Amino acid sequence: MLIKTAEFVCSNTRVDQLPAPTLPEYAFIGRSNVGKSSLINAMTLKKGLAKTSQRPGKTQLINHFIINKDWYLVDLPGYGFAQTSKKNRADWEKFIRRYLTKRDSLQCVFVLIDSRHEPQKIDLDFCCWLGENGLPFMLVFTKADKQSNVKSDQNMALFRRALLKWFEEVPPSFLTSAETKTGTDEILKAIAEINTRFELPAVEE
Ligand code: GTP
Numbered sequence: 608m609l610i611k612t613a614e615f616v617c618s619n620t621r622v623d624q625l626p627a628p629t630l631p632e633y634a635f636i637g638r639s640n641v642g643k644s645s646l647i648n649a650m651t652l653k654k655g656l657a658k659t660s661q662r663p664g665k666t667q668l669i670n671h672f673i674i675n676k677d678w679y680l681v682d683l684p685g686y687g688f689a690q691t692s693k694k695n696r697a698d699w700e701k702f703i704r705r706y707l708t709k710r711d712s713l714q715c716v717f718v719l720i721d722s723r724h725e726p727q728k729i730d731l732d733f734c735c736w737l738g739e740n741g742l743p744f745m746l747v748f749t750k751a752d753k754q755s756n757v758k759s760d761q762n763m764a765l766f767r768r769a770l771l772k773w774f775e776e777v778p779p780s781f782l783t784s785a786e787t788k789t790g791t792d793e794i795l796k797a798i799a800e801i802n803t804r805f806e807l808p809a810v811e812e
């Protein structure tokens with residue numbers, strides 16, 4: 608898919624203030640600092656579109672970007688941010704989980720996982736929660752430029768194997784780097800394919 612336009616729309620903490628759910632929507636989620644905002648910038652070829660930082664906890668809101676005036680890409684705050692209080696973490700849980708379960712136009716959740724590490728419980732738990740809630744997701748392994756492909760492939764295989772304890776089938780996975788843009792075309796291709804099947808969610812009477 609060619610990116611013609613990519614624009615910031617709004618930031619929110621409340622699900623009832625989001626843009627009308629009339630376009631297909633895709634959310635990027637994962638541990639704090641895993642590279643969600645950086646990958647959004649790499650995919651859209653727009654460096655400063657989503658705010659990034661070396662310090663975890665940069666993204667704090669639900670951020671909507673509109674791509675080609677045709678679909679939404681959503682940057683979410685990361686989970687597992689150690690420096691935050693229990694109260695903050697509970698608030699995060701509440702508003703993100705509410706967004707994910709209530710957003711009718713959400714087509715797929717992209718779960719970002721650091722390709723440098725062996726499977727982490729927090730990521731596996733999050734995938735299980737998505738599965739339990741019937742939310743379609745795909746796996747995006749990040750920061751591939753930081754180590755050899757052999758190492759990345761090993762960690763990806765370990766993660767997929769770990770998921771098979773809970774899932775009959777493991778969703779598609781992508782190996783990516785925001786530095787080299789590896790894998791970004793593949794994600795855009797998957798999105799383009801889902802876009803062709805999008806139907807407006809039924810309006811509740
Ligand atoms: P929060 O918003 O805090 O949850 O973080 P995030 O997941 O949005 O991460 P962000 O994109 O802000 O990136 C965190 C750090 O990792 C930054 O210093 C990025 O430059 C770096 N980074 C992200 N992706 C890559 C990548 O593919 N390769 C390399 N080498 N560094 C990356």
Ligand code: MG
Binds near residue numbers: 643645666684685
């Ligand atoms: Mg971010």
